Amino acid sequence: MAVDPVAAWAGLLRTHAAVVPKLERALVPTGLPLTWYDVLLVTNAAPDRRLRMSELGRQAVVSRERVSRVVTELESAGLVERQPNPDDKRSSFAAITPEGRRRLRQAAPVYLEAVREHYLAHLTDSEVKVLARALGKVVVAEEA
Incomplete structure (x- = not known):
């Protein structure tokens, strides 16, 4: 069989x-659009829960x-705050607020279940690893 x-x-x-719109719909009851969830997730995982x-x-x-x-929208909702960077006055940090962490924790089970249902349920463990x-190789190469 030839590889295409x-x-x-x-x-x-x-x-x-196919999958992203289903994740977006799953998150509707949480009040966190997928873009908000993504930014909150990345910010929460950062050292000191903030990123330039x-x-x-x-x-x-x-x-x-x-x-x-998206950060401006999250800031208006009280889920993120911009903080000045004391080392570089031209840049700022986005920092997740306690309310942002609470909302992220509340939405996480919904998001994870939707990923499981609409993506992971169709794959074996070995397919997920492959x-x-x-895809990790592509990301590393292209983000370098």
């Missing part, structure tokens, strides 16, 4: 298109262009 490299790319795009805006733009799944707008390893 375009099929792997198309499969990735179609999977994203430029680093948040690199780590979040949200596009770098949108991350500033995908994680293969």
Whole structure:
């Protein structure tokens, strides 16, 4: 059987298109859009639960262009606060607030269940390992 490299790319795009809207719908009752959840998750996992805006733009799944707008929305909702960077007056940090952490913890089981139901349930453990390893290689190479 011949390998069709375009099929792997198309499969990735179609999977994203099929699964992401279902994750977004699952999160609706939590009041956290998927973009908010992503930024809160990345910020919460950072040292001191804060990241420079430029680093948040690199780590979040949200596009770098949108991350500033998402942080502004989260700030208005009281879930994130911008903090000046004392070492570099031109940059600032996005820091998750206690309310942001509470809302993230509240939404996490909903998000994880949706990922399990709409993605992981269709794969074996060995397929998950292969995908994680293969896609991780692409991320490392392209983010370098």
